[in-house]
Amino acid sequence: MKTLKLLFIVPALVFATVFSFAQDDVYYSPNNKQKKEKEEKDFNPKKRKINSGYVFIDGKYVEPPYRFKVKGNSLYINKQKACTQPTYSWAIELKKKDIYRAGYPPCVAKDSDWDERKNCKIEGLDVSYDYMMKKYYLKKYKVDVAYDSIVNYYSNYPNVKSFEEFEDLGSGYYKIICYNGYETLYQFDKDNFIKKHSEKKSKKTNDVLEMYSKVFKSGLNEGWVYFLNSELSLKKSGLITESELIEICMYDTLNSVPSEEIITTFTNNKKDIINEVLEEYKNNNSFKNRVKNAKRLSP
Numbered sequence: 001m002k003t004l005k006l007l008f009i010v011p012a013l014v015f016a017t018v019f020s021f022a023q024d025d026v027y028y029s030p031n032n033k034q035k036k037e038k039e040e041k042d043f044n045p046k047k048r049k050i051n052s053g054y055v056f057i058d059g060k061y062v063e064p065p066y067r068f069k070v071k072g073n074s075l076y077i078n079k080q081k082a083c084t085q086p087t088y089s090w091a092i093e094l095k096k097k098d099i100y101r102a103g104y105p106p107c108v109a110k111d112s113d114w115d116e117r118k119n120c121k122i123e124g125l126d127v128s129y130d131y132m133m134k135k136y137y138l139k140k141y142k143v144d145v146a147y148d149s150i151v152n153y154y155s156n157y158p159n160v161k162s163f164e165e166f167e168d169l170g171s172g173y174y175k176i177i178c179y180n181g182y183e184t185l186y187q188f189d190k191d192n193f194i195k196k197h198s199e200k201k202s203k204k205t206n207d208v209l210e211m212y213s214k215v216f217k218s219g220l221n222e223g224w225v226y227f228l229n230s231e232l233s234l235k236k237s238g239l240i241t242e243s244e245l246i247e248i249c250m251y252d253t254l255n256s257v258p259s260e261e262i263i264t265t266f267t268n269n270k271k272d273i274i275n276e277v278l279e280e281y282k283n284n285n286s287f288k289n290r291v292k293n294a295k296r297l298s299p
Contacts, residue, residue, distance in 0.1 A: 053220030059276040061287040070209040081230040102132040112159040113182045238267045
C-alpha cells in the first residue's frame with residue numbers, strides 16, 4: 001500500500017518568496033512598495049493553482065493547473081463539474097423527545113452490502129437508523145464519546161466483518177469488509193465531527209464537498225491520480241498513484257493489463273480506470289506527453 005502523506009512545505013517556493021522580498025528591499029521605490037503591498041494583500045493560498053497530480057472527469061483527462069470550486073451540491077475542477085453530493089436527510093432536526101436508541105435497520109442481513117443500510121428509514125420520521133443513532137449518542141454523551149460510540153455502532157453492524165482504520169489515506173478513513181466480500185472505504189473524521197457538533201452547526205452538502213476538496217488537493221500535491229464522474233457522488237471516485245498510471249500506459253489493451261498486479265492501491269472499478277487511462281493515452285497527446293515526461297523523470 002502506498003501512503004498518502006500530507007506534506008505542505010515546499011522549500012523552493014519559500015526560498016523564491018524570501019528572495020523576492022529581499023529584492024524589493026534592495027530596489028526600493030514608492031512604486032515597488034505599492035506593488036509589494038498589493039501582492040501581499042491579494043495573496044490567498046486557497047486560490048493557488050495545483051500543477052501536480054492528475055484528474056480524470058467522465059473518462060477524460062483534465063490538464064493542470066487545477067482549481068476547485070464548490071457550487072450548489074457539486075464540486076467543479078477547472079470549471080468542469082467533477083462530481084455531485086446528495087442532499088442528506090442530516091439537515092432534518094429532531095426534537096429531543098423523538099430521539100431514541102433505534103438499533104440496527106431491519107433491512108440489513110448478514111449477506112448485505114454496506115450501502116444497503118440506507119434503504120431502511122424509520123417510519124413516520126423519514127430518517128435513517130444511522131442518523132437516529134448519531135442523534136441518540138450526541139444527546140446522551142459528550143461529543144468525543146459520541147464519536148467513539150458511533151464507530152462502535154458501525155463496526156457491529158450485522159453485515160460487517162471488519163471495520164478498521166485505513167491509515168494509508170490519513171486519519172478519518174475506515175476500511176469496511178462485509179461478510180459477503182464487499183469492500184469499501186468510509187470517511188468519518190473525528191476532528192471534523194467534534195468541531196461540527198461542538199459548534200452546533202447544521203450539516204450541509206457544501207460542508208462535505210469542501211472537506212473532500214481539501215482531501216483531493218492534498219492528494220494532487222502528492223501526485224495522486226483521481227477518477228471522477230460528474231453524475232456520481234464523491235464516494236464513487238477512484239484513485240491510483242502516478243507510478244501505477246505510468247505502468248498502465250506501457251500496455252496496449254485493457255485485456256493485456258494485469259489489474260490486480262499493477263493497481264495495488266485500494267480503489268474501486270480498477271478495470272474502468274485502466275480503460276480510461278489507455279483511451280486517453282491513445283487519443284490525447286497532451287496527456288501522452290505528460291506521462292512520457294513523468295516516465296523519463298521517474299527513478
